[in-house]
Amino acid sequence: xxxxxxxxxxxxxxxxxxxxxxxxxxxxxxxxxxxxxxxxxxxxxxxxxxxxxxxxxxxxxxxxxxxxxxxxxxxxxxxxxxxxxxxxxxxxxxxxxxxxxxxxxxxxxxxxxxxxxxxxxxxxxxxxxxxxxxxxxxxxxxxxxxxxxxxxxxxxxxxxxxxxxxxxxxxxxxxxxxxxxxxxxxxxxxxxxxxxxxxxxxxxxxxxxxxxxxxxxxx
Numbered sequence: 001x002x003x004x005x006x007x008x009x010x011x012x013x014x015x016x017x018x019x020x021x022x023x024x025x026x027x028x029x030x031x032x033x034x035x036x037x038x039x040x041x042x043x044x045x046x047x048x049x050x051x052x053x054x055x056x057x058x059x060x061x062x063x064x065x066x067x068x069x070x071x072x073x074x075x076x077x078x079x080x081x082x083x084x085x086x087x088x089x090x091x092x093x094x095x096x097x098x099x100x101x102x103x104x105x106x107x108x109x110x111x112x113x114x115x116x117x118x119x120x121x122x123x124x125x126x127x128x129x130x131x132x133x134x135x136x137x138x139x140x141x142x143x144x145x146x147x148x149x150x151x152x153x154x155x156x157x158x159x160x161x162x163x164x165x166x167x168x169x170x171x172x173x174x175x176x177x178x179x180x181x182x183x184x185x186x187x188x189x190x191x192x193x194x195x196x197x198x199x200x201x202x203x204x205x206x207x208x209x210x211x212x213x214x215x216x217x218x219x
Contacts (some may be wrong), residue, residue, distance in 0.1 A: 027066035039198055060088040060096045060182070060195060075103035078113025082199040089191045090127065102134075104175040112172040116158035116202030118210045119180050122146055125190025128183050129153040134176025142212045150192075156211035158202035164218040167203060 006197040007044050062084060069080035076082065090096065102112040119141060121129045129141040141153035157178070162169040180197055204218040 008068065011164070018193050031064070048108050053119075056090045058089050058094060058189065060086040060090070075101045075107050076112060076115050076117075076199050077103045077108045077110060078115045078201045080115055080199060080202075082197075084197050086195045089189055090125075090184035090193060091189050092184055092187050095181055096195070097182070098180045098195075099177040100180065102173060102178060110172075111168055111175045112159075114159055114162070114169045114172070114201045114203070115199060116173055116207075117158060117178070117197060117199045118154070118156045119146065119151075119195075119197050120154040121182055121193065121195045121212075122150055122152040123190060123193035124150055125184060125188065125193070126186030127151060127153075127184050127193070129155070129195075130155060130181045130183075131155065132179040132181065133174045134178065135174065142214055144212070148195055154212055156202070156207060156215040158207065158211070158215065158217045160216040160217060161202055162202065162207075164204040169202075169217075 049112040063083040064083075066083040067081070069077075071084075082099075086096070088096075098116060100117065103110075105111045117131075119129060119131060121141070131141075132137050132138050136202065139155065139157070141155035144152040144154060146152035157173050159169045159173055182193075182195050198210060200210075202211075202217070204216075207216050207218065
């Protein structure tokens, strides 16, 4: 045997043993510390990803409410007062409805009495505001000149006649449940919307403060 192999005979097994120990150690370390994934992630970083921001929810939210009298646990009559305001946004063709149960004569001796209601909406976009009577008659709110870029509709529904001098009215609004409908008629979201519905005894002073003149019922 050549002298070279004789001289290396004792060192060769030691080198093989050290190599084997090195390989085993590398495998243990890589499995324990996820070395492979960390190494590849440093060498080949993935582009950052960002979660999409959720779009703001649509709909109308009640932000203010004042109740006096029997409303809304029973039905509305001339001693009732109920004032509510909603704000929000409506998507294309989306609508928001509010039911207004005015007393029938079976529920209350004078029915609705002198009670009436005001509806008022404004905001950005294309929309309609209507009131549907218990017998199905639909009445659209009056369009008012708003701020630039906005629409404004309002309307009042009161008894047929009210004498401003004697403070006595004649007749009532139609008894039963009325429905106010606020609907987006455009192809884009209507935003910054506000809807107010106010039920109260519709004396002349209340009408002057809250109703379009087209809807006044007094002299």
